[in-house]
Amino acid sequence: MRNINWTELSFGYVKADYNVRSYYCEGKWSDLEITNSEQIPMHMSATCLHYGQEVFEGLKAFRGKDKKIRIFRMRENALRMQFSARGILMPEFPVDMFEKAIITVINKNERFVPPYESGAALYIRPLLIGMSAQVGVKAASEYLFVVFVMPVGPYFKEGFKATSVGIFRAYDRAAPLGTGAYKVGGNYAASLVAGEIAYEKGYSAVLYLDAKEKKYIDECGPANFFGIKSNTYITPKSSSILSSITNKSLMQLADSIGMKVERRQIPIEELITLEEAGMCGTAAVISPIYRIDDVDKNQSYIFSKDGKPGPISIKLYNKLKAIQYGDEEDKFGWVTIV
Numbered sequence: 205m206r207n208i209n210w211t212e213l214s215f216g217y218v219k220a221d222y223n224v225r226s227y228y229c230e231g232k233w234s235d236l237e238i239t240n241s242e243q244i245p246m247h248m249s250a251t252c253l254h255y256g257q258e259v260f261e262g263l264k265a266f267r268g269k270d271k272k273i274r275i276f277r278m279r280e281n282a283l284r285m286q287f288s289a290r291g292i293l294m295p296e297f298p299v300d301m302f303e304k305a306i307i308t309v310i311n312k313n314e315r316f317v318p319p320y321e322s323g324a325a326l327y328i329r330p331l332l333i334g335m336s337a338q339v340g341v342k343a344a345s346e347y348l349f350v351v352f353v354m355p356v357g358p359y360f361k362e363g364f365k366a367t368s369v370g371i372f373r374a375y376d377r378a379a380p381l382g383t384g385a386y387k388v389g390g391n392y393a394a395s396l397v398a399g400e401i402a403y404e405k406g407y408s409a410v411l412y413l414d415a416k417e418k419k420y421i422d423e424c425g426p427a428n429f430f431g432i433k434s435n436t437y438i439t440p441k442s443s444s445i446l447s448s449i450t451n452k453s454l455m456q457l458a459d460s461i462g463m464k465v466e467r468r469q470i471p472i473e474e475l476i477t478l479e480e481a482g483m484c485g486t487a488a489v490i491s492p493i494y495r496i497d498d499v500d501k502n503q504s505y506i507f508s509k510d511g512k513p514g515p516i517s518i519k520l521y522n523k524l525k526a527i528q529y530g531d532e533e534d535k536f537g538w539v540t541i542v
């Protein structure tokens with residue numbers, strides 16, 4: 205294997221040794237197969253190619269100081285993948301098979317799990333796709349589940365440094381009763397143009413407003429939004445955002461350190477009252493936000509004058525990482541040791 209510079213890793217594809225697959229045919233999932241092929245042979249009329257029958261997940265495993273590998277909340281990802289699959293008429297992948305596939309793919313690629321000291325992690329990417337041919341708009345009858353892994357560093361190049369995000373009112377990511385709550389490829393396709401405009405202008409993500417009224421904070425690029433004020437952790441309640449497992453964990457951690465937790469609509473005017481803001485997700489972990497620009501309204505909201513993360517964001521980040529890397533007791537039962 206070529207040498208991996210663990211501390212220099214960014215978030216990108218790195219070829220590992222093996223991936224794990226299962227095929228759905230005649231109503232049944234096949235036993236897990238281990239392969240070293242990076243290719244998926246498929247029919248040119250497969251529904252994943254034409255009608256977006258594709259759901260995916262993202263989770264991480266961490267190597268501790270004790271050298272043990274810990275997987276973070278994989279059951280939550282298994283359940284969310286089932287929820288997403290139901291949302292676009294695909295068969296659910298069983299939770300026990302999902303967990304077995306994750307453990308297998310980690311064991312087979314153990315040498316790609318970054319060392320504790322690097323601060324990097326193993327990113328695990330399961331996906332489920334419609335494989336059989338359809339030209340009419342219909343669900344496939346055959347599906348493929350694949351899970352592959354890669355060692356990763358921070359998603360946003362800033363890592364745990366504060367970044368800025370932009371509101372671009374001409375773009376929506378998902379409709380209130382659409383697919384925003386599912387982790388389906390189409391949502392990411394819908395976010396590419398606005399994302400590119402934001403990157404060109406120097407923002408690390410688009411902060412979407414609710415598509416119906418353009419009044420409330422919605423999804424924040426590939427992450428959930430949160431704000432802190434008066435010892436309260438506040439995060440948007442919306443039918444068009446993905447229910448983030450990181451966000452759920454941060455809500456529990458905030459509660460455990462005596463903060464109030466509110467999951468509710470956040471009107472855009474409320475941004476002015478926030479003491480801290482951030483985005484959170486598996487890939488993003490916590491990315492503190494120092495400034496939000498409402499670009500079309502020419503208005504800015506500033507949360508950090510010196511560009512540094514706020515004290516509560518730092519505390520939550522450290523607590524989450526400590527549990528993930530095994531430095532702190534896993535009181536919530538979030539971690540599976542491989």
Ligand code: PLP
Pocket residue numbers: 262423425426427428445446447448449450451484485486487
């Ligand atoms: N929102 C979107 C659109 C995402 O892609 C992700 C990443 O998975 C998240 C939020 C964060 O979710 P999680 O914390 O479960 O990774």
Ligand code: COI
Pocket residue numbers: 261262263426485486487488
């Ligand atoms: C994740 O945080 O796991 C994501 O899926 C975000 C992005 C890479 C799509």
